[in-house]
Amino acid sequence: MTPPPGGPGPSSPDAPWPVRTLNAKIGDWIHRLGQVWVEGQITQISRRPGTKTAFLQLRDPSADMSITVTCQPQVLDRAEVPLTEGARVVMAGRPSFYPGRASLSLRVTEIRPVGIGELLARIERLRRLLDAEGLFDPRLKRPIPFLPRGVGLITGRAGAAERDVLSVARGRWPAVHVEIRNTPVQGPTAVPAILRALADLDAHASVDVIVIARGGGSVEDLLPFSDETLCRAVSSATTPVVSAIGHEPDHPLLDLVADLRAATPTDAAKRIVPDVAAELAGLAEMRARSAGALRNWVAREKHALDSLRNRPVIADPLRLVDDRVAEVERAVGATRREIARYVGFEEHRVENYAARLATLGPAQTLARGYAVVQRLSGDDPPHVVGSVEDMPIGTQLRVRVADGAMRAAVMQPDAPLAAPTRRKKADER
Template identity: 50%
Template sequence: MENGYRTDPGDGADAAAEDSGRRTLPETAGQTSPDNPWPLHHFASILKNHIERAPETWIEGQLLEANVRNGHAYLTMRDVDVENSLSVTVWRSTMDRLETKPQVGARVVARIKPNLYLKTGRLSMNASDLRPVGLGDLLARLERLRQALGAEGLFDPGRKRPLPLLPQRIGLITGRDSDAEKDVIRNATLRWPGVEFEVRNTAVQGVNAVGEVMAALAELDGLPEVDVIVIARGGGALEDLLPFSSEELVRAVSAASTPVVSAIGHEADRPILDDVADVRASTPTDAAKRIVPDVAEERAGIAEARLRLDRAVYHLVEREGQRLEALRTRPVLADPEAMIESRAEDLARASDRNRAAARQAVDRAETDLRHLRAQVRQLSPQHTLDRGYAVVQIDPRGAAPAGVEPGDIVRDATTVPDGAGLLVRVAVGSLDATVTATHPSNT
C-alpha cells in the first residue's frame, strides 16, 4: 500500500473488498495510461535509482563558470571540441581536498557521478575529484595521439603530394579579417600578381573551430579549380591551437585529394596538422612563398637561362667555325690533286717494283731450268751414248731365241746364244748384228 495505491494486486474477494475505492499501481512504465498513471514521486524514485546506478566517470572540459558559495563550487563545464555544456557540483568536502581551486577558463578533468534531487527533480553531476589539465599533460596527450596516427602511416612521406608549380586558384581557410589571411594574400599577390584565391573564413579556436575548418576543407576539396588548400592561423597559445591537433581534422586532411599546406604560426609546439599536411609552412607568410613562385625571380631565371643559352650558342658556332677553318687549311683540302698525284706516284713505283720482281723471277726460273736441263742431259742414256757407249738389245723385230724376249737389253753375253739377232744403238743411229761367238768375262 503506497498513498492509497497498491503496488501488488490482492487475492480473492476479501482483498477486493478491502481495497474498495483504491486502484492498482502499474508495475511497468508501459502499463501506465491516462486513467492509471504513476505518481510523480514513484517515477522520480525509479529514475533516481536508475541514474545513481551509473558508475563514476572521468570527463574533460573547460570551465565556463566557477561559483563558490559556502565552500561549495557550482561549475559549468564545456566540451573543448563541440558546443556542449554540463553543470557540475563540487561539495565542500571535496573542495577541501583540492590542491588548486577551479578557475574560469581552465581546462580540467573531473570524476563525476549523476544524482537526481527528488525534492526539485533537478539532475546534477556531483564531482568527487577535480584536477587541472596542465601544459605537460596536454603535450603528453598530443604526443600519444601523434605517435598513434604516425603508426597508422598518416605521416608517411610517400603519402605527401607535391604542390603545383603555378596554382590557378588557391583555397584559403583562416579566421575572418585575420592577419594570417592578409599575410597570405598580400605576399602571394606580390610574388605572383595573377594569383586567385577562394577564401573560407572559419573559427580558428574554440569549440566551433574543428567543425567549421573541416566543412571548409570538404567544400574547397570538392572544387576542381582549387589546386592547393592553405589552412592558416597566426600563432597563439597551445590551448588556442588545440583544434589543429584534433584527430577528426587530421584524418580529414589526410583523406583530402587536394594538396594541403599547414600555416599555423607556432614554432614551439607544432600542432599535429603540420605532420599530416603535404607541406608545412612556419608562418602564413612562408606559406605564400611556398605555394606560388616569385615572378621577379622567375624573370631573372629566364634572363639568366637566355644568357647561358646565348653563350652556349655563340661558343658552339665559334668552335664549329674553328673546326671548319682547320679542315679548310689541311693539305688535302688546300690542294686535293696533290693527294691523287702522290698516290699515282706510289702506284707507279709499286708497278715498277712488281715488273722488276717479275723479271727477276723469270730470269731465275730460266737459269734454274737450264741447270735442270743440263743435269737431265748429263743423266740421260743419250749422253752415255755420246761418250761412245752402245746399247745392245735382242732384235725386237725378229723371233727371239729361247730364254730371252725380243727387245731385252743384253747385259750378260752368256745369255745370248750364237746366231741371235741383235740391235745395237749408238750415239747416232743403230746397227743390226748377229752373234757369232760369246766371250764370258775374265774377271
C-alpha cells in the same frame, strides 16, 4: 519506461502521463547516475556578486556538445589557478534535472584545472595512438602541386598569419587565387569551425592545396591543432593539407598528420606558391644554357665533319688507289726482273748442261773419228759389240760414224791391239 514500485502505471493513449510525471521520472533516472568526473573546456563563466550560484558552460573540445554547470562561488575561489574562458578543467559533480524547466545541468563540488604537464602528457598519448594507426606514415603524404589552381586558407580573421600568407603568395605569384575561410584559431569553438572550413575547401573544385595557419601562442592556445578529431579529418581529406601553426619550436599534432609542415605561415606561402620571377629567370637561364649547349654541339659536329673532310681518304679518294697502283707496278717490275734473272740463270745452266752433254755425248766422239759397231742378228735388235770375239767371220755389222751409218761384214780378224795387253799387265802389277 518501467514505473517504479508504487508509482503510476504504464502510460497509454487512454491513460497518458502528465508532464509533471514525465519530468519527475526523468529526474529520478538522472539522479541515479550519482557523482561523475567530467573533462571539458570552459566557454562561459557567469558569476554575479551577491548570488549563491555561479553558472558555467562546459564544452567538449572534440565535439559540438556542451552542458550547463552550476556551483557555489566558493568552488571557483578554491581553484588552484584562476579559471578563465578557454581553460581545460576536470569537474566532479552530479547531474541535476530541473522538472520545472525540463533542463539538465551539472552541479559540481570540485574543479581542477588541467595543467600544462598533464595536457602535454595527453597529447603525447594521442600522438602514440595516431602513430600506431599509421596517420603519420610518410607514404600517405600527398604531393603538393607545383602550380595550384587555387589555395585554400583556414586562419583567424584579420590576423598576422592571413596577412603573411596573402602578401608572400601574391608577391611570388600575383595571379594566385586564394579561398579564405576565417575561423577561430583558439578556444572551444575553434575545432568545429576549422572542421567545417576544411570540409568546405576539400569539396571545392578549384582548390588544390589547403593551408591551416595561425601565429604562435602558448600550449593552451595551440591545443585545437592537437585535437584528435581535427587530425583524423586532415588525414581523411582528399586535398593536400599544409600545416603552418605557430613558429619553428611549436609542434602540434597537426604538423605530423598534414602532408607538409611549414615552420611559419610565411614559409607555407613560399613552399606552395612558386616564385614567378624566379621561375622566369630559371627558364631564361635554362633557355640560354640550352642554346649555348646546342651551339657547342653544332660547333663540335662541324669540327668533326671538317676533320673527316680534310682526311686524305676523303679529300682525294683515288689517292689510296694511286698509291697502291704504283706499289703494284713496282712489284710487277720487280717480279718480272726476278723472273727474267731466274730464266736467264736457268738458260745459262741449260746451255752448260747442253755443252757438257755435247762434249760427253756419242756425236762428239764420233766426230773425232770413232765409230759405233752394232751386230745384226736376224730379227733381234742390233747391239753394240765391244770385242772382236763377238764378231766372228761373216758377222753382219752396222757401223755408225759421225755423218751416217753403213752395213759391213767381217771378212777376217785383224791382229789384236797391244795396248790393252800392256794395260792389263799394268793392272796385274
